[in-house]
Amino acid sequence: MRVLPREILRAPARGVGLFGLAVAGLALVGSVVALLVYGDIFLLGNLRGAGNGLARGILAVAAVVIVVSLGLPRALTAMRRLANLTRRLSREWCGVPIPEPYLLPAIEDSEGGSWSWSVRALGQAATWRDVGWMFLAPIASPFLLLPLAAPACLGWFLSLPAAQDSKPPALLAALCAATGAALYGGPWLLRGYGMLARSLLGPTVQAELSRRVRHLTETRSESIDSSAAELRRIERDLHDGAQARLVSLGMTLGALEQVLGRDEDEARALLAEAQGSSVKALAELRDLVRGIHPPVLADRGLVDAVYALALDSPLPVEVSNRLAGRPPAPVESAVYFAVSELLANVTKHAGATRAWVEVDHGQGVLHARVGDDGHGGADPALGTGLSGIERRLAPFDGALALSSPAGGPTVMDLEVPCELLLPKTSSS
Amino acid sequence: MRVVIAEDLFLLRDGLTRLLEAHGLEVVRAVDNGPDLVASVIAYKPDVALVDVRLPPTFTDEGIKAALEARKEVPGLPVLVLSQYVEQLYARELLAGGGGGIGYLLKDRVFDGGQFVDAVCRVAGGGTAMDPEVIARLLARNEGAGSLATLSPREREVLSLMAEGRSNAAIAQRLVISERAVAKHSASIFIRLDLQPSDDDNRRVLAVLAYLGR
The missing domain is CATH 1.10.287 (Helix Hairpins)
Known part of the structure; x- marks a missing residue:
């Protein structure tokens, strides 16, 4: 990992942010626990003397049920949001992406009432791992404050009134060194924190398989x-x-x-x-x-077929190709039709004067990018074209990403994991 | 006129042979694959070779490769490529070598025997025969480009027939106008598209194709 000065400067602020998030998580989980424990004690205490032991027991259970049914869905949803925020910040700030582990969709997207959702959520390992993180984060996150604390200590030390020999140079040098190390180590601390978070907030092998x-x-x-x-x-x-x-x-x-x-x-x-x-x-x-199955695709493969598409397009389309071989035929066909659809979209909707297509392959993934100089603002939610492309790519674990800020340019990036077949030389 | 045919389907090979012989052309050899075509054009030195795009052993674009190789072996050999579908990509590759004597037609065009034999003779004479579908797509592609939009509908008709490789006389006959009118239209087209005018039919065709294929 190369550390840029910019990152060193940002690390303390990010540490503070993550520390705040950890405190919020602890407050949330703590308040739920407190509510459950003290709520019941309070109710039971007030009921002491009233009725016999059985009645008190029933009332205590009823109290737990009321507290839980009112507060639990909210508490669980809030915890999930906090955990998701941590996941996002871990990707953006710590450089450690954490995929969501939940098998149960969020409460807004799932069927049935909030009560049954909560029960199902409590049955999920991911929920309890989130809870674990809420307790672990407050312990780990204070270390992120080091890059801030060390300079503060140095500043405090320097601002002490210089009485006689109270500032030996050795101590000063050690403090300076510690401050420098803490500052320089900031990005690494963030990264370590992200990895720690991933160990609990990331999916387990089993969840991944499911x-x-x-x-x-x-x-x-x-x-x-x-x-x-x-x-x-x-x-x-x-x-x-x-x-x-x-x-x-x-x-x-x-x-x-x-x-x-x-x-x-x-x-x-x-x-x-x-x-x-x-x-x-x-x-x-x-x-x-x-x-x-277009004949030119069968004859020549993806690159020439894309080139043929470009020739048929009413816009000037520049094709650049860095493929050393041919992808497997089903992938070729899916990518061809996807590029064809994307180019048709560019012609119809983008208001572009030119477009380009780039095809390359690296690290086991085939990339095809289609871009234009149009007005941008393409919305993937509108129209069925893009979802059709995603459906076409899905069986191959392919994905489509769209970047289309208002004002342009639009770039559509599709990738499909696959290996290339080496070019045949026996044909001629 | 002596012709070599390369077509792997027996029915079509036979049909082509009969059609050409009915129009007084001599089919000196009919083969069913690419390598045999190259060998036959070297051995027989025909006036023109008729080649199907899909041929064994690869059943892909073997015909295009064989046609280009045959032209390398026998420079200037007129070749007419036939296909179930036309691709601008292949048209470009065939034309890329420059010179004349290139044809690229859909197999459907064989149905109109007279026109087809006319195209064969045109290619054999060093001319060009591009399928109307190739030209239509080239024109559609250039639709938005400035100077093409300034042509009148009649001039566009003349332009597409010219791009197919037809002579002034043939264009006049097709559009039922006088040859002088065609000459006038084509002069105007060349001025509008800023092309170098030429009396040579083939050079004119290539200039138009190059313009459309930019």
Whole structure:
């Protein structure tokens, strides 16, 4: 890790922020515990003497239930927000990204009442790990204040009235060194804190596997659905298109047989009609094939197919390619159609005068970036195009990121983890 | 006129042979793969080679590669490439070598025997035959570009026929106007697009294609 002076200057402020967050977490968890414990003691104390032991027991349980049902969903949601804030700050400030470990969606996104949500949340390991962090953070975070505390100590020491020999140079030098180390070590302290946070706030191996299974199940059923829909579309297109044309061609030829030798003009007209039908049938088949698997993609692979897309685009599109081989065919096809859709979006919506496409591969991930010089402000929530692309990429664990500030430029970045197949040399 | 055909589907190979022979052309050899094509053009020195894009052994763009290789072996060999689909990318690659005698047509164009044989003869004579679909896409791509928008509808028609590789006489016949009118239109097109005028049909076609393909 290289430490920039900027980071050293920022570290104390960030330490204070994280310390504050830890205090807030402790206050939250502490107040819940206090409410539960002292609330019951208070109620029981007031009820002392009233009724017998059984009644007191029932009342105590009722009190716990009331306190818990009123406060628990709020407390759990607040704790989850605090934990998520810590995760975000860990990524942004400490450079340690922490993925969310929750298998249970947030309360706003889950079905059922808040009470049942709380019960389910209490059954999740991630919730208790969050609680653990709320107690650990106040112990760990004071160390983040070192970069602030050390200079403060130095300043305090220097500001002491200089009485006789009370400031031996050795002590002063040691203090200066300690201050320097604390300041310089600030970014490292932050990083260590982030890693500590990840150990509790990050997903466990089991949670990771559960999420993975869920993701695979979802994307599998989506891709089965979409390929079934695709097959239906192809069937319909063939039925209404080429098949119908061939039927009409057959009928025209039948009619031609009837008039042959009797009416030459009529025969000529029917012949022209038959030719027209076959040309149209071919054109429809061609369009259909392009939609299924474009021939140039099959012939040449992703890069030339993207280049062919660029040539067909009404905008000038610059293509730069740094692929050393070919991705597996299904990935190639998904990325091709994604780029095709993105370029079509640029043409339709961006108001751009030029666009560019970049394809490269590094560290086991295929990247394709499509950018334009348009007015930006593209909203991924609008329209179905982008979600369609995400669905297309999902079975390959691919992702699409959109950056489109108002005023432009728009850059769409899609990545798919895959290995490249080395170029074949046996073809010629 | 002597022709070599490379087409892997027997029905189409046979059909092409019959069509060409019916129009008085001589098919000296019909092969079904790329390497054989290159060998035949060296052995027979035909006036023109007809090549399908998808050929064994790769069944990808073997035909384009074979056509370019055949032209390397026999410089200036006129080649007409036939395909089920047309790609600007391939059109560019075929034209990239410069010179004439290049054709790139959809297989559908074979249906109109007369026009097709006309295109074969044009390519054999060192001319160009670009499929209307290639030209339509080139024009669509240049739609927004300034000078193309200033052309009149008739001039655009003339331009696309010119880009396909047709002579003034053929354009006049197609649009049912006089040859002088075509000459006038084409002069105006060349001025609007700021191209070097040329009396040579083929050089004119290449200039237009180069302009559209920028």
